Amino acid sequence: MDTAFFVAWFEDAAKVVRLRRDELTRLDAAIGDADHGANLDRGFAEVRAALTDWPPASPVQALVSAGTTLIRRVGGASGPLYGSAFRQMGKTLEEPVTLARFAGAFEAGVVAVERLGKAAPGDKTMIDALAPASRALALAVREGLEPLEAFERAARAAEEGALATIPMRARKGRASYLGERSVGHEDPGAASSALIVASLATVAGGVS
Amino acid sequence: MDTAFFVAWFEDAAKVVRLRRDELTRLDAAIGDADHGANLDRGFAEVRAALTDWPPASPVQALVSAGTTLIRRVGGASGPLYGSAFRQMGKTLEEPVTLARFAGAFEAGVVAVERLGKAAPGDKTMIDALAPASRALALAVREGLEPLEAFERAARAAEEGALATIPMRARKGRASYLGERSVGHEDPGAASSALIVASLATVAGGVS
Amino acid sequence: MKKLINAADSVVGDALRGLAAAHPSLRVRDQVVYRASGPRAGKVGLVSGGGSGHEPLHAGFVGHGMLDAACPGEIFTSPVPDQIIDATRAVDGGAGVLHIVKNYTGDVLNFEMAAELCDDVDVASVLVDDDVAVQDSLYTAGRRGTGATLFVEKIAGALAEEGAPLDVVARVAAEVDDRSRSFGVALTSCTTPAAGKPTFDLPDDRVELGIGIHGEPGRRRAPMAPARELAAVAMEAVHGDLPLQGDLLVLVNGMGGTPLMELYVVFAEVDAFIRGKGARIARSLVGDYVTSLDMQGFSVTVCRLDDELTRLWDAPVETPGLRWGR
Amino acid sequence: MKKLINAADSVVGDALRGLAAAHPSLRVRDQVVYRASGPRAGKVGLVSGGGSGHEPLHAGFVGHGMLDAACPGEIFTSPVPDQIIDATRAVDGGAGVLHIVKNYTGDVLNFEMAAELCDDVDVASVLVDDDVAVQDSLYTAGRRGTGATLFVEKIAGALAEEGAPLDVVARVAAEVDDRSRSFGVALTSCTTPAAGKPTFDLPDDRVELGIGIHGEPGRRRAPMAPARELAAVAMEAVHGDLPLQGDLLVLVNGMGGTPLMELYVVFAEVDAFIRGKGARIARSLVGDYVTSLDMQGFSVTVCRLDDELTRLWDAPVETPGLRWGR
Ligand SMILES: Nc1ncnc2c1ncn2[C@@H]1O[C@H](COP(=O)(O)OP(=O)(O)O)[C@@H](O)[C@H]1O
Numbered sequence A, B: 001m002d003t004a005f006f007v008a009w010f011e012d013a014a015k016v017v018r019l020r021r022d023e024l025t026r027l028d029a030a031i032g033d034a035d036h037g038a039n040l041d042r043g044f045a046e047v048r049a050a051l052t053d054w055p056p057a058s059p060v061q062a063l064v065s066a067g068t069t070l071i072r073r074v075g076g077a078s079g080p081l082y083g084s085a086f087r088q089m090g091k092t093l094e095e096p097v098t099l100a101r102f103a104g105a106f107e108a109g110v111v112a113v114e115r116l117g118k119a120a121p122g123d124k125t126m127i128d129a130l131a132p133a134s135r136a137l138a139l140a141v142r143e144g145l146e147p148l149e150a151f152e153r154a155a156r157a158a159e160e161g162a163l164a165t166i167p168m169r170a171r172k173g174r175a176s177y178l179g180e181r182s183v184g185h186e187d188p189g190a191a192s193s194a195l196i197v198a199s200l201a202t203v204a205g206g207v208s
Numbered sequence C, D: 001m002k003k004l005i006n007a008a009d010s011v012v013g014d015a016l017r018g019l020a021a022a023h024p025s026l027r028v029r030d031q032v033v034y035r036a037s038g039p040r041a042g043k044v045g046l047v048s049g050g051g052s053g054h055e056p057l058h059a060g061f062v063g064h065g066m067l068d069a070a071c072p073g074e075i076f077t078s079p080v081p082d083q084i085i086d087a088t089r090a091v092d093g094g095a096g097v098l099h100i101v102k103n104y105t106g107d108v109l110n111f112e113m114a115a116e117l118c119d120d121v122d123v124a125s126v127l128v129d130d131d132v133a134v135q136d137s138l139y140t141a142g143r144r145g146t147g148a149t150l151f152v153e154k155i156a157g158a159l160a161e162e163g164a165p166l167d168v169v170a171r172v173a174a175e176v177d178d179r180s181r182s183f184g185v186a187l188t189s190c191t192t193p194a195a196g197k198p199t200f201d202l203p204d205d206r207v208e209l210g211i212g213i214h215g216e217p218g219r220r221r222a223p224m225a226p227a228r229e230l231a232a233v234a235m236e237a238v239h240g241d242l243p244l245q246g247d248l249l250v251l252v253n254g255m256g257g258t259p260l261m262e263l264y265v266v267f268a269e270v271d272a273f274i275r276g277k278g279a280r281i282a283r284s285l286v287g288d289y290v291t292s293l294d295m296q297g298f299s300v301t302v303c304r305l306d307d308e309l310t311r312l313w314d315a316p317v318e319t320p321g322l323r324w325g326r
């Protein structure tokens, strides 16, 4: 996984987020404030622009640049959370990047979100998509899978994790204000996390 | 036409205005400010209350009381205009009341509206119902008709006059702001005038 | 229709109870709003009034440096002479009373009747008619009074507070009206509590241009457009009637249902338009001042200032709706 | 959806241009709103911020006696750390800076990040969390900051203006929050420019009780009711959490699309409720102060005053949104 891989990941994520922007906003309208699609679209467009204007020299640089851009341009809850995740991934990642190192860095990113958000799995947040993805990656490494298959499993786990937020009652973020009424809706941040993880598989599969 | 006749006239008018209140408001919504029904309903309810609380001793007193109440309780354009009309009718009316005297007083009431409103027939106002009614009364007097038939003719004339405002372009009142767009709508004040004149016939016919 | 009211026919009285409770500087008696401090000997009294539904106009402008009394009528219905008579007698400090009347048939008639019946008080009156959307011709009731009412009330109020005599206050009030023009744009109709549904229907892709403040439909409909273009339509109408030049006092006014943020967007466009004509916004207000219940939309009012009017505009004012300098 | 905007993604910038044009007392730089007069040596600087769409909060409260800078984010999206860092550094007069933060995950995270990165400035922060509609438990993000933000900004601002040190300003700010409670009711949802349709659907015979200021649905739906009953629901919720007693500061706040007249109707009911509990409204505000775009509805915020807080509330303030005493 070279620098180009990471740049391609963010480019695909930006493309997919734009495509699914209204859907993410709709999810946020149901249990939040109807801006998650706009927030992430603005953020990933800026990430893409930054990676084009200042081409990163390494995977670490790509991750740190993306994270910093998200923190600097998104705002809201998701900006600092996603931003810190990517920055932490970058700071943890050792090069040259192997699947195992990637998986370790990914887990560090998830832990950063948990720490910053003071949240845990089951709180109905992005963590409910990210944590299963991280576990799937770790397992794939142990099983010695190729990156493509590993990422496909992670994508599936994230997607399932996102859907699993539907029956949950939110304990963190804006949806927690709704109490019982948060039940029955997919968490928007979990949904966007699933999209971003799915981009890993897309890029690894070369179908960009 | 004794005092009871005039009291009955206002009572019937109050009843009819309440019944047609929403229709008058709808007409006013199209080319005005959607309050004519509420204004007249409030006003005639007060007229009725005043005539009950302080029973008038004569037709003149009934007319002056009704006019004063309308001026004091309605506001808007129609309050002073209708109020002045009834007050002027009262001040002009000689007793005992004959149809001829009634017709003369009615005409004085119409002139009071024209003077106060600085308006003439064709301006798309209540005058376009009141003036034809007044002419019909004068004619009926000349023809020696009975009150009931005279009032029925006046009612018909007022009704036709009100409908004739539909193609007119307003030159007075709120509808004049609309210019050409006032064409195609019946003037609410003309419509309410037609109702009030029709009450004369109703009461004279004894079908109260 | 959903409204924060108890009943359609108690809304004016209920709101006045709230007004009195919220502002110890005001007194409400028989549907007239007074300064609690009462009339000041030797000061010209200022009385205004009109239908309710335009809040904070007029009751919100009672206080030091503006009105002495306001007469709120029913929703969109001018007050009755009794209210105006009460107000006029109560605020007379011996120097006479100025009636500030918006040019609507009902307002004019009721104020005229009241003035005639107040023959014990020296009464002058000024007619506000600033709305350029209405042709000022024999074929109309004349131009409507809208946003300029606030300018007239503020500037005449400052002059009266200084002790100017009635004829001077009346003359300057008329001059302010002369120098002011307005134009309004609606995105939605208002809904009166009594009618319970919108006064006019406006599709989602249309606006009404040249609307009044009573839910009267405007002069024409046009396709919905960006704020820049809607502001330009309003400003062209104003500019075509009274060329924009020199120092201007500008009100970008919300109709009641428009977020303040959108009014600032409009203000930016109005400012750019005025600069483009070589004039300058010297003083301004942005907010809900002369409203039309819950209508969404805006109006712009422009007044050509001179040094004296600017000084009077800047003079201290202390009312619920407008306050500075104390 | 019809809005007075040029484009959904330029609305915040366009509105800030308008704000700057309308208020010479303000400066806007890199999406931060400052006092044009700059920082005052020895005075604690006050920085607040949050998503846009709540106008006049916060930018409308920048000026003498209140904030030194406001950081508006995108619509309903907290500002980014860069804005907060810029603002914090720029307003520091050597006495440190207080961050006034409404308790939302996004606001808290972004202000925390900024504070960490401003290690050259002495930064304290106060968290505003007054909304009793949210249970303050381990199972929520905690109570939201709503109307009390205005009280905190005004009172902390007055204290800072007097030269109080940072720890005192922070302590009193926290005390104001402690003594304040809010509850909101929506008749309609707001519509964000980006989404273009209402955030939630609310039938014509239903209200949302316990709403926030971001179009978040409330805790429950109830049948539409007269103003008296809706006010009672809000006041019972407040009273149940912090008994109403003594002298109170009360804000009856419009959500952006509610006519002022209706807010006065609500105020009358709130006043009656409070009297019924043996307490008294000593100070009050009625109007649009902490809004949610075009939402129709109201919120009530109550703060239990003491002599010192009353004195600070009464101190002069000169901002676009709140002004008295100068
Ligand atoms: N404390 C938290 N920990 C982890 N994730 C969170 C937390 N709070 C919110 N989130 C995530 O952020 C998402 C909302 O993002 P966004 O709508 O952009 O921000 P905001 O809530 O500020 O409007 C939620 O759906 C949730 O997944």
Ligand SMILES: Nc1ncnc2c1ncn2[C@@H]1O[C@H](COP(=O)(O)OP(=O)(O)O)[C@@H](O)[C@H]1O
Pocket: B028, B032, B033, B035, B036, B039, B040, B075, B076, B077, B078, B079, B081, B113, B116, B117, B118, B119, B124, B125, B126, B127, B172, B173, B174, B187, B188, B189, B190, C076, C077, C078, C105, C106
């Ligand atoms: N100048 C006028 N002369 C005669 N009638 C008038 C004049 N202006 C208005 N009217 C009548 O008054 C009616 C409107 O009454 P109403 O709705 O109660 O008052 P407002 O226009 O003040 O809301 C109009 O339909 C018209 O018939």
Ligand SMILES: [Mg+2]
Pocket: A028, A032, A033, A034, A035, A036, A076
């Ligand atoms: Mg959100």
Ligand SMILES: [Mg+2]
Pocket: B028, B032, B033, B034, B035, B036, B076
């Ligand atoms: Mg009318």
Ligand SMILES: [Mg+2]
Pocket: B033, B035, B076, B077, C051, C075, C076, C077, C078, C106
């Ligand atoms: Mg009317």
Ligand SMILES: [Mg+2]
Pocket: A033, A035, A076, A077, D051, D075, D076, D077, D078, D106
């Ligand atoms: Mg948000």
